[in-house]
Amino acid sequence: MSATKREPPQFDAAFKARFAELVRWRRDVRRFRSDAVSPELITQLLSLASHAPSVGFCQPWRFVLVESAGRRAAIIENFRRANQAALAGYDGERRALYASLKLEGLARAPVHLAVCADEGAATGHRLGRATMPETLRYSVVAAIQTFWLAARAEGLGVGWVSIVDPAEVCRELELQPDWTLIAYLCVGWPEEEHDDPELERHGWETRLDRTATEPLKR
Numbered sequence: 001m002s003a004t005k006r007e008p009p010q011f012d013a014a015f016k017a018r019f020a021e022l023v024r025w026r027r028d029v030r031r032f033r034s035d036a037v038s039p040e041l042i043t044q045l046l047s048l049a050s051h052a053p054s055v056g057f058c059q060p061w062r063f064v065l066v067e068s069a070g071r072r073a074a075i076i077e078n079f080r081r082a083n084q085a086a087l088a089g090y091d092g093e094r095r096a097l098y099a100s101l102k103l104e105g106l107a108r109a110p111v112h113l114a115v116c117a118d119e120g121a122a123t124g125h126r127l128g129r130a131t132m133p134e135t136l137r138y139s140v141v142a143a144i145q146t147f148w149l150a151a152r153a154e155g156l157g158v159g160w161v162s163i164v165d166p167a168e169v170c171r172e173l174e175l176q177p178d179w180t181l182i183a184y185l186c187v188g189w190p191e192e193e194h195d196d197p198e199l200e201r202h203g204w205e206t207r208l209d210r211t212a213t214e215p216l217k218r
Contacts, residue, residue, distance in 0.1 A: 025195050026148055029157025030105045032188035037110050041154060042187070049147035054139035055132075058124025061143040062179055066112035074172040075164065075184065076106045082163045101202060104161045109186035114169065115144055120178035140182045147185075157190035 011019075046063055054060060066072055083103065090098050106112070117140045129136055148158045166181040175181075199205050 022149060022153055025193075026152045027157070027194060027197060029159045029186070029188075029190045030102045030198065031191040032105045032108045032110070032157060032159075032186065033191050034108050034110060035189050037156065037188060041156075042111060042113075045147055045150045045154070045156075048150045049143045052139070052143035052146040054124070054142070055129055055135035056124030056127030058121050058127075058129075058136060058139065060118045060121040060123070060136050061140045062116040062118050064114040064116065064173060064175065066114060066173065071172055072106070072112055075112065075169065078164045078168050078172065079104055079106060079161060082165055086163055097202070097204060101199070101204065103163055105159050105186040105188070106161065108191075109159065109188040111185075111187035113185040113187055114173060114175075114181060115140060115147075115183045115185060116170075116175060116179040117182050118176075118178065119180055137180065137182060144183050144185070151187060155189065156187060159186040160184070161186060 042065070049063075050059065050061065052061070066075065087095065087098055117137045119136065121136070144160075151158050161184045164184055169181050169184060170179065194201065197207075200207060
């Protein structure tokens, strides 16, 4: 039975302007209030994230809410070790600047969310992955971006903690062996609001000018 045909929505200029504003205000948040986030809201956001595009419609994202105090403490220790190793890779002023940056919000964020790719996902029947198998993981990144924008629309902040050993995270969370960690996210109500990236604000990097991001023509 074929699905009922529906007319696509029409987005007016006001909506487009608000969407552009939403994208600009989607920041990596590291400073959170400790106020709780309702489980119903997280469920709603994950449902929206699951409408992200995926290669072959394989829907390979797997979400893990980390609620155990012991496991959260293990993740924080994992970050501490990885951060010390990363710091050792810098010298001089860059090392001092790195040491001054706040790079995670693990201690205060009320929600910890591990997002994984199910490498063994049978859904999608491997369509589109024979030549570019990495698109399975890219699909999970698309779900993360969808979750992030939806969270920002609700006033929530999200921080992506990449300074961790992913294999250790999987062991600490006792995840299935064919799951690959794509992101460890902190989620909560921001303690402060900015429309510019923290790393730009503190002088770590500047935004590329428009000419550097223009597409090549061939």
